[in-house]
Amino acid sequence: MTSSPGPGGPAAGTGVSRADARPRGARRSLMAWLVCCAAGAGLALFAAGKEWAAVGYGGAPVPVNGGDAVTGLTPLVLAALAAVLAVFATRGVWRRLVGVVLTCCGAAVAALAWPSRLPERAVEVAETTRSLSGQAARVTVTAWPWAAVAGGALLAACGVAAVLLAGAWPGMSGKYERRSGDGGKTTRRVTGDRALWDAIDEGTDPTVDLDDHSGNDKK
Incomplete structure (x- = not known):
């Protein structure tokens, strides 16, 4: 018996990779x-x-x-x-x-x-x-x-x-703009020093992400 892929499964990963491929191209x-x-x-x-x-x-x-x-x-x-x-x-x-x-x-x-x-x-x-x-x-x-x-x-x-x-x-400011498929802002969880610098380079605000994550933990 096989289960269909969830929201975070391979299908979702494929959609994200295609979205990332456009700005890279x-x-x-x-x-x-x-x-x-x-x-x-x-x-x-x-x-x-x-x-x-x-x-x-x-x-x-x-x-x-x-x-x-x-x-x-x-x-x-x-x-x-x-x-x-x-x-x-x-x-x-x-x-x-x-x-x-x-x-x-x-x-x-x-x-x-x-x-x-x-x-x-x-x-x-x-x-x-x-x-x-x-x-x-x-x-x-x-x-x-x-x-x-x-x-x-x-x-x-x-x-x-x-x-x-x-x-x-x-x-010139394209890498500091955060966009998603529906036109809204995208955030992600940032952990580790390397991930922190990668997030800054891609235009993601790691402080906002970390603050949101810590607020959710407190709840």
């Missing part, structure tokens, strides 16, 4: 998004400091790096990083608006780094820095502009992801 998604944002911004900033073109005037070529060829590149990447941080400080519609800003910044980085007009810009920079106007120039373009384009495209994709997924992501 959201946190993993947010961390993966943050890594992609850092990779895109880091790639664009790293490429901006490299040599994008070399302008030759018959003698030694004049190197031109990305920051000189595209002066607005670094400020746009920094603005994108600021938008990434703002995602953690906002919620709802504001978080999606920040995602739109991030998308625009990433798209602007990719558009500015696109090397279609790089030879002209490189000649202008070389002539300004070396006073070599009026001489025929030979321009050699490197692959670093394409790295900046890839970084900007990755930032733009992260912005789109923020617009679509931001509603499920926790905020």
Whole structure:
């Protein structure tokens, strides 16, 4: 003869694990998004400091790096990083608006780094820095502009992801919020030093739980 599982049986445990899996998945998604944002911004900033073109005037070529060829590149990447941080400080519609800003910044980085007009810009920079106007120039373009384009495209994709997924992501204070399936607050019994610190890290107030438990014992 078998007995059906009670309120604390395997079925209940399965429900709790599924409820816990959703915020864990959201946190993993947010961390993966943050890594992609850092990779895109880091790639664009790293490429901006490299040599994008070399302008030759018959003698030694004049190197031109990305920051000189595209002066607005670094400020746009920094603005994108600021938008990434703002995602953690906002919620709802504001978080999606920040995602739109991030998308625009990433798209602007990719558009500015696109090397279609790089030879002209490189000649202008070389002539300004070396006073070599009026001489025929030979321009050699490197692959670093394409790295900046890839970084900007990755930032733009992260912005789109923020617009679509931001509603499920926790905020800066998400771990201090206590929720249950019916929208109410959840409490649990906290015993032991390790369990006490785990409860604090998860946002549960162990002092309230202990006070409630001691009050029940007195009754």
